[in-house]
Amino acid sequence: MGAPANFLQYVDNNADSFIKRLGEAVKIQSISSDARRRQETIAMGLWLNDQLTQLGVTTKLEDLGTHVMQGQTLQLPYAIIGKLGEDPKKKTVLIYGHYDVQPALKSDGWATEPFELVVDNEKNRLIGRGSTDDKGPIMGWLNVIQAHKELGLDLPVNLRFCFEGMEENGSEGLDECVIAEVAKGKDGYFGGVDCVCISDNYWLNTRTPALTYGLRGIAYFAINVSGPGQDLHSGLFGRMVHEPMTDLIKLMSKLVDHDGTILIPGIDEMVPPADEEELKLYTKMDYSTADVEESAGASIALSDHKETVIMGRMRNPSLSLHGIQGAFSDVGCKTVIPSKVAGKFSLRLVPPQTPEAVIPLVKAYIESEFAKLNSKNKMNVEYLHGGKPWVADVKHWNFEAAKKAIESIWKKSPDYTREGGSIPVTLTFAESLGVNVLLLPMGRADDGAHSTNEKLDRSNFIEGTKVLGTYLYEVAVAA
Amino acid sequence: MGAPANFLQYVDNNADSFIKRLGEAVKIQSISSDARRRQETIAMGLWLNDQLTQLGVTTKLEDLGTHVMQGQTLQLPYAIIGKLGEDPKKKTVLIYGHYDVQPALKSDGWATEPFELVVDNEKNRLIGRGSTDDKGPIMGWLNVIQAHKELGLDLPVNLRFCFEGMEENGSEGLDECVIAEVAKGKDGYFGGVDCVCISDNYWLNTRTPALTYGLRGIAYFAINVSGPGQDLHSGLFGRMVHEPMTDLIKLMSKLVDHDGTILIPGIDEMVPPADEEELKLYTKMDYSTADVEESAGASIALSDHKETVIMGRMRNPSLSLHGIQGAFSDVGCKTVIPSKVAGKFSLRLVPPQTPEAVIPLVKAYIESEFAKLNSKNKMNVEYLHGGKPWVADVKHWNFEAAKKAIESIWKKSPDYTREGGSIPVTLTFAESLGVNVLLLPMGRADDGAHSTNEKLDRSNFIEGTKVLGTYLYEVAVAA
Ligand SMILES: [Zn+2]
Ligand SMILES: [Zn+2]
Ligand SMILES: [Zn+2]
Ligand SMILES: [Zn+2]
Structure with a gap:
């Protein structure tokens, strides 16, 4: 069961307005690790909350209190907890994303202003801080909800949301907030969640979509x-x-x-060192040292053996x-x-x-x-x-649904990857909810998250939005 | 032969206006190593040139050409060559100073705006970038000339000037300019120069004035x-x-x-290691490891032996x-x-x-x-x-004149020091003119040149101005 054709069509027809909304998000300098940008980080949360409520999502702003940073006592950016749909016959999917970004200065070596989304029509890229990490993926979910609302389509699952503004700075206060919400059981927003989907990472290369089942701490x-x-x-x-x-x-x-x-x-x-069986996993991956060198922009791989290089990142x-x-x-x-x-x-x-x-x-x-x-x-x-680091069970129906969604939109089977990056809340969701957690990457390996000239390919934003929507339909029918 | 009493009185009476002029100089952000401040560095040279001509000095602006820095071709700040007095019966003294400064940002840890001269009346300090290095000393010379002009006093010597705007960035172009001017002989501004006086360094401690006869390269x-x-x-x-x-x-x-x-x-x-005789020099100096630790603001001397510490800086x-x-x-x-x-x-x-x-x-x-x-x-x-590094003959009348001037104003004999810092043009003057070059410091060891919260004690500016004037009278009568 793929997504309805009119949903896919709507995404294509509204691509420009989706990009415009991403531009509005990029413009807000929500740098969580810089005390001087704390008010803007909070403002970014309020902007996102507005977008969600306008699309019919019921939200609450979780005040996470204060913390001391750079010698100042600062209010933490709100965690946004939301829900859309309460049909007991449907599965319930919890979506996570973060609306804060890494620091960026033009003088770091950006070719364009980091907080202006620039559409490079030659390379079909959307360039700007947060385009791929993690404002693009969050906007992807807004696109999916907007399409269903405008088309008068029922979503195939109930949705729950958890968006935070401190991911790039240690996710301060989020663990406690998630655990408290889970503890409320059916009375809380997270009661009845069947699985979790996080889009905050990247393909292993620039060719093949990926599903990620492990993260480094x-x-x-x-x-x-x-x-x-x-x-x-x-x-x-x-x-x-x-x-x-x-x-x-x-x-x-x-x-x-x-x-x-x-x-x-x-x-x-x-x-512990990898055994024979684990080593075979890395040998089979669609990956070469040329890939890392292409993403890195230079021939600087630590080894000529692809297994050594990939293990350096994954395990x-x-x-x-x-x-x-x-x-x-x-x-x-x-x-x-x-x-x-x-x-x-x-x-x-x-x-x-x-x-x-x-x-x-x-x-x-x-x-x-x-x-x-x-x-x-x-x-x-x-x-x-x-x-902490995290590893999940790839045989779960949550992974199966995502795999089918990817195959339906990208016409390719995903790589199963473990990621080098860290998204600490992943483990908190897995442990506190006791359900399967999936990482469904939107961007590619060469997006330059955390670096200069961060970008998201236009196709990854638009086809990626279709994957997110299709994934919900696959979850709905999964065993 | 000291300076006339009315000169000394004039300096005391006009201290506030002298400080005001120093404030105007500090305000101009003449950071020679920052391409973004090049126009301001050039503007600082033009401001100084105006001051000099208003006081009757004949000047010429030496165009030193361009250089490539930070990927840009930039005009070099002018060298200002000047003369005041042509009496063949008088000695001729060449004065050097630099009107450029080190970079400074409030965020580096300054307690006040680095480019606003702040008068700290409690500690009697003038705080600001360039206050001691080297705008204060240059203003000291302007003070001396102004006093003589306003009082209708003849200067006891002919003066020659060489002020540059690239000292903090390698003195680019200055050597060639000095050598070319010297080569003109009597037709040039530097014809007949008998000695050179440079005020661009510091006392060894906070108590005793110094005369400096060596510099590191x-x-x-x-x-x-x-x-x-x-x-x-x-x-x-x-x-x-x-x-x-x-x-x-x-x-x-x-x-x-x-x-x-x-x-x-x-x-x-x-x-080569220091011999017995040289070691004795360091033992005799008015200096202790407590001095370096006071200047540095912490007990971090590399050794408990004062000779080891002082040799670390001087030789x-x-x-x-x-x-x-x-x-x-x-x-x-x-x-x-x-x-x-x-x-x-x-x-x-x-x-x-x-x-x-x-x-x-x-x-x-x-x-x-x-x-x-x-x-x-x-x-x-x-x-x-x-x-290159430089060492001079301390028995020369130039040093004797400066010693008498210091004793007359400060009522103390100077320390004879070699400096840890570098003023490359010192060696160029010594080699091209073949005359004695002297370093007559205005500031103290704890002024914080090149660092945050750079200051010049009010007394060092005012009494220092008197020393400069008195030095000219002592040169006039020296053997
Ligand atoms: Zn992220
Ligand atoms: Zn990130
Ligand atoms: Zn200097
Ligand atoms: Zn300096």
């Missing part, structure tokens, strides 16, 4: 080193004082080897050095000794790793390395946020 | 590492690709040891890591793999080191360390700018 850290009372002149103070940058760079250099091996004792060792932990706060970062030649620097890095985690398990290893190791430096500077390791 | 580098075609998401690409930050941090960690030892083979080895090379361009440097938790990063560092050089001598050692070492990483990323070492 994350643990994000800062190494804070401080010394002088203020920044110093390197001519006046060079070789007189312990320089925080010298210490920080030494510590950061001890975290990961050039081949990706994590140098913090006990981290890599937590993960191994990783450690990336993101940058340094407080050091000279501009163009030019400033001869400064920065007084206070914070080295940012994160670990991606796989089962059985958890943030709780790795935090003490990370702290103990960096502290022991710092002790070796005999520095008079001050150092501390700060755990900033994190989430 | 500098060689400023960037290590450029690039890999991916654009920034990548660490969840999607972590442990699949060679990350530029991993390589860069490894390379930066190989440059300097935590105790200040330079790890690039051959650099420290170029400098040893140093290497400082300034920061990374292109990596995540903001607050928050961006999970990015930066595609293109530039690690900035500089070496301070002492005789017999020169940029030309160290550049090949630096490049060869970093290239050999990069080769060990087996990375598919691209790396190159870029030499950005530099200057």
